[in-house]
Amino acid sequence: MTAARVEAVVDLAALRHNVALLAGLAGRSGASTMAVVKADGYGHGAVPVARAALDAGAAWLGVCTLEEAAELRAGGIGAPVLSWLHVPDEDMTAAVATAVDLGVASPRDLAAAAGAARAAGRPARVHLKIDTGLSRNGCPPHDWGALLDAVAGLVEEGVVEPVAVWSHLAHADDPSHPTLDRQAARLDDAHRAATARLGRPLLAHLANSAATLTRPDLHRDLVRPGIAVYGLDPVEGPGGSGHDLRPAMTFRSRVALVKTVAAGEGVSYGHTWTTPGPRALALVPAGYADGVPRLLGSSGRFAVGIGGVRRPVVGRVCMDQVVVDLGPADEPHGVAEGDEVVLFGPGDGGLPTAAEWAELLGTIHYEVVTGVGGRPRLSRATTGVTQATDGVNPSRTW
Known part of the structure; x- marks a missing residue:
C-alpha cells in the first residue's frame, strides 16, 4: 500500500x-x-x-x-x-x-x-x-x-x-x-x-x-x-497551565524530490527567497489546500523536521507544496526522497509544534489543528440537483 x-x-x-x-x-x-x-x-x-x-x-x-x-x-x-x-x-x-x-x-x-x-x-x-x-x-x-x-x-x-x-x-x-x-x-x-x-x-x-x-x-x-x-494547552504565558498535556496529532508528509539549484535562483512564487549559493532543496507535497497556511511562508521562521533535524522552509507556501532548504549543495544533508517530513507534532527533539505555528501566524493552536485536512467534500447545486464530490483528504492514522 x-x-x-x-x-x-x-x-x-x-x-x-x-x-x-x-x-x-x-x-x-x-x-x-x-x-x-x-x-x-x-x-x-x-x-x-x-x-x-x-x-x-x-x-x-x-x-x-x-x-x-x-x-x-x-x-x-x-x-x-x-x-x-x-x-x-x-x-x-x-x-x-x-x-x-x-x-x-x-x-x-x-x-x-x-x-x-x-x-x-x-x-x-x-x-x-x-x-x-x-x-x-x-x-x-x-x-x-x-x-x-x-x-x-x-x-x-x-x-x-x-x-x-x-x-x-x-x-x-x-x-x-x-x-x-x-x-x-x-x-x-x-x-x-x-x-x-x-x-x-x-x-x-x-x-x-x-x-x-x-x-x-x-x-x-x-x-x-x-x-x-x-494535548494543547489553553493557558497563555510561560508554563501554561502547568499540567502534563501531550499533543496527540503529528501532521506529516514525505519528501517528493531532492535537487540542487545554482546560486542566485529564486525559489517558489514571487521569488521571495533567493539561493545565496548553490543549494540542495527538498520538495514536500503539502500546501495550503492540506492545512499548511500560506502565511507561514512569509514568517521567515517556518521549519519542518526531516530525519529529526529542523530545516527551514524557503519561499512561499503553495497550494500543494513547500520547498525546504537543505543547505549548501556540496555538503552532505542526509535527506532522501521518500523521507518522512514532520510539519508539526509533539515537539520531540525541538521539532515544530502546532503551538509554534500558531505563534508564527498570530493565531491559536485550535485553528491550526482544525485546519488540517483541506481539499474538502464539496456540494454543488446544478439545475436544482445537489451533487457531492469527494476531495482528496489527508488520511488519518490512529
Missing part, C-alpha cells in the same frame, strides 16, 4: 492520557467530564477520539451540530451527547429519537426541540444556556424568566425534559481575570432561578479546558474540556 503524501497521525494513547488527567481533576471536585469532539474532534477524527475519551474517563461528549451528533450515533456511540448550536428550521427529530441532548438558548430553539419531541414520541432532553457575559450564544438574562416559563409549560406537556443550566467563559485562558467570577455568579443565579421555577434538580456546567485545568472552583457538576483533550 502506498504511504499517504500528507497524513495526520493521531496518538490515541496521548489523548487517553490527557482525558484521564482532565477527568481526574474534575473528579476531585465531584464533577463529570464532557469531552468536546466538535469539528471532527478538532481535526483528530471525532469517532475514534470519542471512543478513546470515553475509555479514559469521560462520561459525556459535546458537539456543535446535529450532524456531528449523528456521526457519533452512527459510529455506535451511545454515551450522552450534547449538541448546542442550531440554525433556524433545523429538524431535531432524529437527534431526539437517538437521545441526543440539545442546547436551548432561545424560544426558537425550545420550540424546535418540542416539535421534534412530538414527532419522535419521546421528550427532548435540553440544556438551557444563559448568556453570562460572552455575548455570543445564550439567552439574555432579561429573557431568562420567560424562557423558564415556556420550558415549564412544555414539561407539563411531557415533551421537554430539562437537564442542565450552562454557559461559556470569555477569559478562561487568563485564570485570574475578574470576568470568570462574574460569569460564575451569573450562572449560579440563573441555575437557582431555573431549579426553583421548574421544581427539579438540574446540572450546572461552565468550565472549558482552561477552567478545568486551573479553576476547580468553577467545575460545578460537569466540565467541558476541548482543546486540552488533544
Whole structure:
C-alpha cells in the first residue's frame, strides 16, 4: 500500500492520557467530564477520539451540530451527547429519537426541540444556556424568566425534559481575570432561578479546558474540556497551565524530490527567497489546500523536521507544496526522497509544534489543528440537483 503524501497521525494513547488527567481533576471536585469532539474532534477524527475519551474517563461528549451528533450515533456511540448550536428550521427529530441532548438558548430553539419531541414520541432532553457575559450564544438574562416559563409549560406537556443550566467563559485562558467570577455568579443565579421555577434538580456546567485545568472552583457538576483533550494547552504565558498535556496529532508528509539549484535562483512564487549559493532543496507535497497556511511562508521562521533535524522552509507556501532548504549543495544533508517530513507534532527533539505555528501566524493552536485536512467534500447545486464530490483528504492514522 502506498504511504499517504500528507497524513495526520493521531496518538490515541496521548489523548487517553490527557482525558484521564482532565477527568481526574474534575473528579476531585465531584464533577463529570464532557469531552468536546466538535469539528471532527478538532481535526483528530471525532469517532475514534470519542471512543478513546470515553475509555479514559469521560462520561459525556459535546458537539456543535446535529450532524456531528449523528456521526457519533452512527459510529455506535451511545454515551450522552450534547449538541448546542442550531440554525433556524433545523429538524431535531432524529437527534431526539437517538437521545441526543440539545442546547436551548432561545424560544426558537425550545420550540424546535418540542416539535421534534412530538414527532419522535419521546421528550427532548435540553440544556438551557444563559448568556453570562460572552455575548455570543445564550439567552439574555432579561429573557431568562420567560424562557423558564415556556420550558415549564412544555414539561407539563411531557415533551421537554430539562437537564442542565450552562454557559461559556470569555477569559478562561487568563485564570485570574475578574470576568470568570462574574460569569460564575451569573450562572449560579440563573441555575437557582431555573431549579426553583421548574421544581427539579438540574446540572450546572461552565468550565472549558482552561477552567478545568486551573479553576476547580468553577467545575460545578460537569466540565467541558476541548482543546486540552488533544494535548494543547489553553493557558497563555510561560508554563501554561502547568499540567502534563501531550499533543496527540503529528501532521506529516514525505519528501517528493531532492535537487540542487545554482546560486542566485529564486525559489517558489514571487521569488521571495533567493539561493545565496548553490543549494540542495527538498520538495514536500503539502500546501495550503492540506492545512499548511500560506502565511507561514512569509514568517521567515517556518521549519519542518526531516530525519529529526529542523530545516527551514524557503519561499512561499503553495497550494500543494513547500520547498525546504537543505543547505549548501556540496555538503552532505542526509535527506532522501521518500523521507518522512514532520510539519508539526509533539515537539520531540525541538521539532515544530502546532503551538509554534500558531505563534508564527498570530493565531491559536485550535485553528491550526482544525485546519488540517483541506481539499474538502464539496456540494454543488446544478439545475436544482445537489451533487457531492469527494476531495482528496489527508488520511488519518490512529
